[in-house]
Structures are given as structure tokens and as C-alpha cells.
Amino acid sequence: MRRIIEEAVEKRKKKQKEIQEILLELGGLIEHRSVFKKSGTKASEILSQFNTKLNELITLQDQEWDHLSNNHYNSVFTSLQGQIDKLDAKYSNIQTLINNFRDLENSLEDLAGSFSKEQPEKEKFNELKEKISPFQYSDFEKRFRGSREKIKENLKKYIPYFKDSRDLLDIGCGRGEFIQLLKDEGINAKGIDNSDSMLKEAKEKGLNCIKADAFEYLKKQEKNSTGGIFSSQVIEHFEPEYLKKIVNESYRILEPGSILILETINPLSLFALTNIFYLDITHQKPLHPEFMRYMFESAGFSKVEIIYSEPLHTHFLEEISPDKESAREFNSNVDKLNKMLFNSPEYAVSGTK
Numbered sequence: 001m002r003r004i005i006e007e008a009v010e011k012r013k014k015k016q017k018e019i020q021e022i023l024l025e026l027g028g029l030i031e032h033r034s035v036f037k038k039s040g041t042k043a044s045e046i047l048s049q050f051n052t053k054l055n056e057l058i059t060l061q062d063q064e065w066d067h068l069s070n071n072h073y074n075s076v077f078t079s080l081q082g083q084i085d086k087l088d089a090k091y092s093n094i095q096t097l098i099n100n101f102r103d104l105e106n107s108l109e110d111l112a113g114s115f116s117k118e119q120p121e122k123e124k125f126n127e128l129k130e131k132i133s134p135f136q137y138s139d140f141e142k143r144f145r146g147s148r149e150k151i152k153e154n155l156k157k158y159i160p161y162f163k164d165s166r167d168l169l170d171i172g173c174g175r176g177e178f179i180q181l182l183k184d185e186g187i188n189a190k191g192i193d194n195s196d197s198m199l200k201e202a203k204e205k206g207l208n209c210i211k212a213d214a215f216e217y218l219k220k221q222e223k224n225s226t227g228g229i230f231s232s233q234v235i236e237h238f239e240p241e242y243l244k245k246i247v248n249e250s251y252r253i254l255e256p257g258s259i260l261i262l263e264t265i266n267p268l269s270l271f272a273l274t275n276i277f278y279l280d281i282t283h284q285k286p287l288h289p290e291f292m293r294y295m296f297e298s299a300g301f302s303k304v305e306i307i308y309s310e311p312l313h314t315h316f317l318e319e320i321s322p323d324k325e326s327a328r329e330f331n332s333n334v335d336k337l338n339k340m341l342f343n344s345p346e347y348a349v350s351g352t353k
Contacts, residue, residue, distance in 0.1 A: 012058070016054075016055070016058060019051070019054070020051050148175055148177055148180075151175075151177040152177045152178075152180065152181055154309075155177060155178050155181060155232060157307075158178070158230065158232075158261055158263075158348070159181055159182070159185060161259055161261060162182065162187060162230070162259065163185070163187075165187060165227040165228035165258060166187070166188055166227040166228075167188055167189070167190075167225075167226055167227040167228075168182060168188070168189035168190070168226070168228040168229070168230060169189070169190055169191075169192070169226055169228070169230070170182075170189060170190070170191040170192070170229075170230050170231065170232075171192060171214045171229065171230070171231040171234060172192070172193055172194075172214065172231050172233075172234030172237075173191025173192060173193050173198075173202060173207075173209050174191075174193055174198045174202070175198055175201040175202050175205075176191055176201070176202030176205055176207035178191075178230060178232060179191045179202065179207045179208065179209060180205065180207060183207070189208070190210070191207065191208065191209035192209070192210055192211070192212040192214060192217050193209060193212075194211065194212075194213065196211065199211055214234075214246055215245050215246060215249065218246065218249035218250060218252075218253060219249060221253040222253065223252055223253060224253070224254070224255050224256065225253050225255070226253045226254050226255065226258065227255055227258050228254070228258045228259050228260075228261075229250045229253075229254060229258075229259075229260045229261070230260075230261050230262075231261070231262045231263065232263040232348075233263060233264065233265065233346070234262075234264075235262050235264050235287065236264045236265055236277065236283045236284060236285070236286070236287060237282055237283060237284060238284060239284055240284075240285065243287075243295070244295065247260070247262075247295055247296065247299045248299050250299075251299045251300050251301060251353055254353040255353070256353055257352065257353065258352070258353055259350060259351070259352050259353075260296070260350070260351050260353070261348050261349070262292070262348060262349055263346055263347070263348035264287050264292075264346065264347065264348075265277045265286065265287075265345065265346055266289070266308070266309075266343060266344050266345055266346050266347045267286035267287070267288060268288075268289065268340075268343050268344075269312070269341070269342060269343035269344060270340060270341050271312060271315060271342050271343075271345065272343075272344075272345035272346065273286060276345060289306045289347050289349065292306075292349040293306060293349060296349055297351075299351075300353070301351025301353060302352055302353075303350075303351065303352040304349065304351045305349070305350045305351075306347055306349055306350075307348040307349070307350055308343075308344040308347045309344040309345060309346045309347065310344065311338075311339075311342055311343055312342035312343075312345060313342075315341070316338045316342055317334050317337055317338055318334070319331040319334050319335075
């Protein structure tokens with residue numbers, strides 16, 4: 001705000017100088033007029049007096065604006081300080097609440113450990129412990145992966161693959177972004193996930209999402225009973241052997257001609273590997289696109305395709321002008337670096353039964 005005011009003052013001073021120059025020139029032009037000769041007063045003196053009064057008026061205006069702006073700053077800062085104090089108090093209360101929840105979580109964990117594996121109360125205690133845990137995966141998703149709208153926008157590109165499908169399954173549906181997109185297209189779909197906090201948000205949107213382990217759910221489905229399976233940013237959480245079972249079971253329950261699409265982080269992009277994959281400590285192993293192609297083909301899928309997202313163009317290193325010496329060699333190396341560093345941050349592997 002201060003910078004804007006200072007720029008306005010500078011513009012005013014420039015205009016004031018221009019007016020002064022015009023007045024002086026005007027005085028010289030009308031100096032010979034008879035009305036000024038008879039009165040014994042030079043036009044330049046009159047215009048000089050006018051310019052002085054004009055400057056005094058502008059100075060008073062500047063002083064008035066200074067007082068107004070200072071009062072405005074004071075009121076704004078006072079208001080902001082009040083808001084900051086309130087936020088500090090709320091943050092302190094929240095931190096105390098989080099500490100209390102953490103203590104309660106630890107107590108429940110100790111209590112759950114006293115139950116035998118056969119006692120049903122142990123599972124109930126574990127569910128309760130997850131619900132009150134200060135760490136909620138839905139909060140992590142909001143902070144680092146983005147809003148519902150942003151994720152929906154990223155997932156829109158997969159809708160055409162399922163245009164003619166029915167009874168789709170979204171493994172690891174999270175907050176239900178892809179389920180919502182399918183619903184908007186009139187495609188019937190169900191989502192499964194393990195996170196209570198994520199499923200709570202999905203159910204609040206009226207989406208058909210349930211809590212289930214992926215492999216256990218797939219095992220219970222009949223052969224050739226599902227019209228398509230999708231999963232986004234989930235398989236990197238699986239151990240290799242578990243992932244293999246997911247792919248094989250998906251092939252078994254899919255209808256002939258239907259599609260399996262699994263999206264994950266692209267380890268061929270160093271930016272995605274260091275800034276996305278390793279950000280989430282629940283990730284297991286980076287999955288190479290060609291390994292996923294092999295896994296799909298080994299399970300029996302045909303028409304296996306790797307679908308890459310757009311590269312991170314906004315991060316690209318800049319090339320030099322082609323007019324400069326050695327530009328071709330330099331730009332070629334820059335291009336190679338861009339592909340290695342800022343390649344597509346995610347990819348999906350698609351296969352048809």
C-alpha cells in the first residue's frame with residue numbers, strides 16, 4: 001500500500017512540474033498584451049503567484065493524504081494484531097487438544113495390546129484409535145495433493161476409457177473424486193478404501209464408498225462380474241507381492257473387454273520422485289512403467305498401454321538463443337535434463353481383458 005501511494009505522489013509531482021513549465025511559457029506569450037502593460041503588472045508575476053498558490057494547495061492535499069493513510073495503516077494494523085492474537089489463542093488450544101488426543105491414542109493402543117487376537121474388542125479399539133488420531137490421511141491429502149476440485153480435474157482424462165462401462169470399482173477411492181466424476185457421467189461405480197476419515201468425506205457427498213481391504217474385497221467378487229477397475233495414487237502403497245495379487249484378482253473379476261487402469265507416481269521424473277513420492281512415508285517402492293507393463297501382461301491383459309501425464313513445463317530449464325555459438329549442443333543437453341528432471345509426474349498403466 002505504501003509503495004502505491006509513493007508512486008501516486010511521484011506522478012503528481014511530475015504533473016505539477018509540467019503545469020509550472022506551461023505557466024511560465026504562457027506568461028512569456030502574453031507578456032506583450034496591453035492589459036498587463038497598462039496595469040504595470042507583468043503576466044509572468046501573476047502566473048508565478050498562481051503557481052505558488054497551486055503548490056500550496058497541493059502541499060495541503062499531500063498532508064491530508066498522509067494523515068488519512070497513517071490513520072488507515074494504524075486501524076489496519078490494530079485490526080490485524082487483534083486477529084493474530086485470536087489465532088494464537090486458537091492455535092494454543094488446538095495444540096493442547098492434539099496433545100490430549102495423542103495421549104488418548106497411546107492409552108488405547110496399550111489397552112488394545114492387552115486383548116488377544118481372537119477378541120473382537122481389539123479391532124473396535126483399533127478403529128477408535130484411528131478415528132481420534134491427530135494424524136489423518138485426509139488432512140495430508142488436502143495439504144500436499146490438493147483440493148477435491150484439483151484432483152477431479154486431474155482425473156478427468158480417464159473418464160473416456162470407461163464411457164461404455166458399467167459397475168466400475170475404484171480401489172482406494174479416498175474422498176470419492178473419481179466416483180463423483182463417474183456419477184456425473186451417469187456411470188454406476190463403487191469405491192473402497194481403508195481410511196475412515198477419507199470415507200467420511202465421500203459419504204457426506206452421498207457417494208457409494210465403503211471400507212474394505214482391496215485384496216479381501218476382490219477375492220469375494222465373482223468371476224467376470226465387474227465392468228472396469230480404476231485406482232489412482234494407491235498402488236505405490238502396496239508391497240510387490242500384494243500388488244501382484246491385486247492385478248491377478250482384478251483380471252479374474254473383470255468382464256471380457258473391460259479395462260483396468262492403475263495410476264501411480266512416475267519414478268522416471270526426478271522431481272516427482274523426490275518431491276512427491278518420498279513426501280509420503282506410507283509409500284513402499286517406486287514402480288517403473290515397464291515393470292507395470294510386464295505385470296499386466298503376465299496377468300493376461302492385452303492392449304497394455306502406458307498413459308503419461310503432461311510434463312512439468314513450468315519447471316523446465318531455459319534454452320539459449322539459437323543464434324549463439326554452440327546453442328544446438330547446449331539446448332540439446334538442456335532438453336535431456338528437462339526430460340530427466342521434469343518428466344510426467346505420474347503415469348497410468350491400462351490393460352484390457
